[in-house]
Amino acid sequence: MRTTTLADGRTCGAIGLGCMSMSHSYSPMERDDAESIEVINRAVDLGITFFDTADMYGPFTNERLLGLALGSRRDEVLVATKCGLLAGPDGRLRRDARPEYIRAACDASLKRLGTDVIDLYQLHRVDPAVPLEESWGAMAELVREGKVRALGISHPTVEELERARAVFPVTAVQHELSVWASYTREDVLPWCRKNAVTFLAFAPLGRGFLTGRLPTAPFPENDSRSRDPRFAKGAMAENQAIVTAIRMVAERHEATPAQVALAWVLAQGEGVLPIPGTKKIRWLEENAAATELTLSQEDLEDLDAMPPPAGHRRWV
Template sequence: MRKTPIDANLELGRTGLGCMSMTGGYAPATRDDRESIQVVHRALDLGVALFDTADIYGPFSNEQLLGRALRGRRDRAVIATKCGLVPGPDGALSRDGRPEHIRAACEGSLRRLGVDVIDLYQLHRVDPAVPLEETWGAMADLVAEGKVRALGISHATVPELALVHSLFPLAAVQYELSILAPQLRADVLPWCQANGVAFVAFAPIGRGYLTGGVDGVGVGDSRSSDPRFTADALAANRPIVEGVRSVAERVGATPAQVAIAWVLAQGDRVVPIPGTRTLRRLEENVAALDVRLGPEDLRELDALPVPTGRMQWDRWRSTDNFGRRVGAR
C-alpha cells in the first residue's frame, strides 16, 4: 500500500479506518465489540495503518475499544486521537482548549489506549475562549515530552492553520470531504498541498448516503441532526447518488468505492478514513485503492448537483461531526 508521510518518522497508508461508529453514532443499538475488534485486526492484515478515534467518542469507550483491539499489535498501527471537546451532564458538547485540559486529556487517552505515546494528537475544535497559541503550545509540549509524536487539528480556518503551523509544525488536518461535502477543496485542501500537510478526510462515503442504501435515519441515529439527512434533503440529493452509481457501473466498482476513489483523487496527501464496523464493508472500502477514475469519470462526478442541506462554514465549525451545536464552557 502506498504511504502518505505526515512527518519525518510517521507514515499513513493511503486509506485509514475511522473508529467512531464502533461505539455509537449511526445505529448504537447494533454495537458489537467483538466484530469491531475483528475489523481492526483485518484492517491491519490489509495494510491499513491509521486508526482514528477521539476521547469524546463514547465518550471514552471508543479509545478503550481501540486499545483492546491493538493490544499486541501496537507496532503495526498509527494511532490518531483527539482532544478539546468535552461532554456535559445533558449530553451537550462544549470546547475546552485550556492547557491544563489538554494535558489531562492526553494523559487520559494514553491510559485508555494502553500506549506510551500517541502517534497523531489532534485538536478536535478550536476553543474561542482560549488563545490558540496557548492551546497549541500545550500540545507542542506533549511532543517535547515524548507523549505525542505529531500534531493535527480539525475544523480550523486557513488563518488558524497558518498560525499553528508557524508555531509548531502541523502534520495533518482533519475535515469531512466527500462528493456530498466538497467545500474544503476551495481553500483548506490547496493550503495543505502547498504546505506539505496531510488532509485526513472523514465521512468520504457521505456518512453512508453515497452507497445508495440510506433512505432515512431512525431514532438515536446521530445523522438525524445533519441537515443533509432530512427527508426533503435525502430526496433532493438522489441525483447525486444516481450519478455515483452510474460511474460505478462503468468502472466496475461499487458506489462506496467510487466515493472513496474520488476523495483519493483530490491529492496525494489526502487520506480518507471511511468508518465501518463490519468486515464486509472494510474489505470493500480498502479495495477502493484499486479503483481508477479517469478524467471523464472525475468530470462527471464534479458536475453533480450541489448537495441540498450542506452546512455553511460558520455553522460547521460550531457543531460536532453530525451538526449538533457545540457550546462554550
C-alpha cells in the same frame, strides 16, 4: 494496499479507518465491541495502518476499544486521537482547550489506549475562550515530553492554521471531504498542499449516504445524522440523484458506489488520506479495495458536475 506518506515522513496505508461509529454517533443501537475488534484486526491484515479516534467518542469507550483491539499489534499501526471537545450529560458539546485540560486529557488517552505514545494528537476544536497559541503550545510540550509524536487539528480555518503553524509544525488537518462535501477544496485543502500538510478526509462516504445503502426512514434521535439537514426526509429524497450519478460511474468500472466515492477522495492528491468508518468486515474489505480503482478524467468531471446536496452546509 499501496501506502502514502504523512507530512512528518511516516508511511501508512492509503486509506485509514475512522473508529467513531463503533462506539458513537451512528446507529448506536448496533454497537458490537467484539465485531469491532475483528474489524480493526482485519484492517491491519489488509494494510490499513492509520486509526482515528477521540476521547469524546463514547465518550471514552472508543479509545479503550481501539487499545484493546490492537493489543500486541500496536507497533504495526499509527494511532491518532483528539482532545478539546466534550459531551455533557445532555449530549450537548462544549469545547475545552485550556493547557491544563489538554495535558490531563493526553494522560487519560494514553491510559485508555494502552500505549506510551500517541502518533498524532489532534485538537478536536479550537476553543474561542482560549487563545489558540496557548492550546497549541501545550500540545507542543507533549511532543517535547515524548508523549506525542506529531500534532493535528480538526475543523480549523486557514487563519487558525497559520496561527498554529507559527507556534509548532502542523502535521495533519482533519476536515470533511467527499463528493457531496467538497467545500474544503476552496481553502483548507489548497493550504495543506502549499504547506505539505496531510489532509485527513473524514466522512468520505457522506456518513454512509454515498454508499447507496442507507434506509430512507428517519434516523433515531441518538443518531447524529438526525440533526444533519442533508438527511432530512425531503433532502434525502432529492439527494438520491447524487447516488444515481455515482452509481453510473461505478458501473463503468464494475465497482460499488462506495469505492467510487473513496477513489474520488484519493484522486484529490497524494497528501489526502480518507478515513472511512465501518462496523462490518464486508464493508471494510470493500473500502480497502477502492485503492485499486483509478477514476478517469471523464469520471472526475462527471462527479464534479453534480450539484451540491439539498441541505448542504459547512461542518463546524
